[in-house]
Amino acid sequence: MSNTLPKNFEPQQVEEKWYKHWTEQGYFNSTPDDRKPFTVVIPPPNVTGVLHMGHTLNETVQDVLVRKARMSGFNACWVPGSDHASIATEAKVVQLLEKEKGIKKQDLSREEFLKHAFEWKDKYGGIINHQIKKLGCSVDWNRVTFTMDDHYYQAVIKVFIDLYNKGLIYRGARMINWDPQAKTALSDEEVEYKDIQGKLYYVRYKVANGAGDESILIATQRPETIMGDTAVCVNPNDERYQHLKGKKVIVPLVNREVPVIFDEYVDPSFGTGALKVTPAHDINDYNLGLKHNLPAIDTLNEDGTLSAAAQVFVGMDRFEARKKAVEQLKAEGLLMKEEEYQTRLGFSQRTNAVVEPRISTQWFVKMREMADDALNAVTSGDVKIHPEERFLATYKYWLENVKDWCISRQLWWGQRIPAWYLPDGTFVVAATREEAFQEFQNQWAKAGNQSNSTANDHSPFTIDDLTQDEDVLDTWFSSWLWPIEVFNGISQPNNPDINYYYPTSVLVTGQDIIFFWVARMIMAGMEYMKEKPFEYVYFTGMVRDKQGRKMSKSLGNSPDLLELIDRFGADAVRFGIMISAPAGNDLLFDDSSCEQGKFFNNKIWNALKLLKMWETNGIASYDRSKEGFEKATFAATWFQARLNQVKNEVEALYKEFKLSEALKTIYSLIWDDFCSWYLEWVKPPFGQPIDQHLYNSTLDYFEQLMQLLHPFMPFVTEEIYHHLRDRENGNDLAISQFGDLGEQQAVVSSLQDNVVLLLGNSLKDAITAIRDVRNKNNMKPKDAIKLYIQSDNQKGYELVADILAKQVNADEVNFVADAVAGCITTVVGKDKFYIQSEVAVDANVQKDQLLKELEYQKGFLEAVNKKLSNERFVQNAKPEIVENERKKQNDAAQKIKAIEESLATLG
């Protein structure tokens, strides 16, 4: 331990040193034992991504909870890992291959592409882990899991097969959301809707065999889909179109005759009341088509260009085709009107391409039953959501209205769907080609095709005829197993880890993935573990910039985490994000809060320096009477009481997940109570030795404060912990247990905590009031005063008189029974303080102040009197309330008396 501490706290060296030490000691590694587990699984970030401020918030919250649990007797286990993020990663790999190596995806085989993708993953996947380390996260690095690890891959396949066998997965042609850029299907949740200024086109459809120019006017937003029209629909009650019953109309551009159908679905007041029906390209039209048995003509290719079926504009992009279609309709005199129209369009969450409703054969999960289980888990209170009021309703609504989940993606990066096809299109679901072949044979045999010899393979197909489904599974179809499979719970059911760590304790995540992930994890948990995956879900808010804008790459308003850590230190960044993060609310993040954290580091560091200086100056052991001891150690007695009080407050705040409040409370305890009050109270005169009791107590308190703060700011606290006292190897704050430090209180006092706290408050109030007087009267800090106290509680003030004298620079403190002439008076509560000074004072200043106070107290008293004279109040209010009012009445009267007396002495 050295006394040559640097002027300021230097985070860079300290952080690296401690993180290395903690991990080398294995403090973050967990294996099952007799203690209760506290399990957290990290929401796996995208493997190729970097941590943004949202992650920073999430990881910090988790680390706070995990460290707190580790220090509270739990076997804390925090599992890190990452997600393969199929669409996002594949898009990135495709893009980079083209840019860096000039390779196109279509020129690669599946195997070649995957090889590139894994290379990419190995190269960039480490960034996230590095960032998590830099932040100080206490994750178990022995448990790093990736959603494409072998065991995880197998688990996903196993679950797919199981759900298929249970009839919960099916394959079929449905209207799905198609991303023409990524060329894959999307789930409903992957589509984001935005308000767009569009146009409504009024197009004339001629009536077939109609008299002369007879036609029907149709309003559409998508004239480029006209070629796919297979009917025109009107409301059966619409007077205007009764005459069209049984008639046909001619679709423009392609001149196809289609029927006019009648359905109440059509809103007669919208547009012209006539709707063109394009079953292949609109979900509502699709449903109408099913109902009326209409053909669906798919006029689009998978990349969003027009297909041969469109007959015109073939190969043209859909938006280009829209322009052309409008031009041509105009030329043909069929376009009657264009009008501006506010509409909502679906965009792909990943590529931001306009999503195309498309009929396509995909794999789906039936959600109804599993959704019910997931709903029960939450409504029964088994899984508790924080903050509940905000998210419970959203959660319920989604689950009650859940639709089947489209899980197939036309991509290569991900778990390949374990379905095997024969050339005729029939398929089986099986983990391997061999199993699939066996299954086919069984089916073939069962169907009565008994082989006529002893040979076991007489089916008309060979194993080489089998082809595997080309598609992979939605990323979330693997993520939903996360809390189970990070402990190998699917691949090796009932292993010791899963039995010990599951269900996990708390899931910390953003509210934006409540459906994608949280709800589905609960489903998977209930389905495969018959138990919830976590006890609590804690939703953090969204991190926005100072102006309230969402942080995003395109706006460039998201700070780089490593750079922030570089500038402020990890503790300061953690402080910055936590201090501005009220539970569940969005938070406006600004660098300045990190700066505040840095200042805080420095403040603590300087308190350490002060203690080191005392050590150098010497420690004295005084012999004292009991009274003398209590007097000398009042500050310590008070701080002990205050510390106990705050510890309880913080504990309560943790229980409610009010982490930001907890940090504020600790911050204020350290800065205000410890540094500003306590240390000043016990500080010996310059160069003098400090009382041994006080010194030891101060060390104890400092230790406990560091322990209290450690979950939030692990590095600086660990560093200081080791500076405070010499520690044996293995005695580190990171694994210290709450309650173990400072249990044997250094200062034993006969005074009750609440008495001490009250007296402490009076002392603080008196100091502040007297300092205010000094300030207002322009006294220099060096100008000493003489102080006279007139109080009912002389005994109490005697105990703290030395502190008071020091804090207000009084060279004399006396107790008096009457007003002292020639003094400035200040009234604190019922007590009067007379300040005598050499400096000439302006009586008006304090007179004004006293008058102001008098006015307030009189108004206050009047209000109380009014209340107490109200019979209905006295009758109806609770007795203790009335009693309290009487007390207030009495207090106010006394205060007024004290002030008036003081005013009298001023003349």
Add this chain to the structure above:
RNA sequence: GGGAGCAUAGCUCAGCUGGUUCAGAGCAUCUGCCUUACAAGCAGAGGGUCCGCGGUUCGAAUCCGUGUGCUCCCA
């Protein structure tokens, strides 16, 4: 269109089951201090019709209704 939430000091927010220890905190502002832990600091101070309007109540920032404004989710 359906649902949820929010509105308190210049800014960001606390205020649990209604009652002047309830009108608060942190930033920001102003004043005075380079006091040998810390000027990245210390000591003080000022600042609010608790969004508008109704209601319930002895009593409303708090409960109810309504209007306005904002945010989010869903179609």
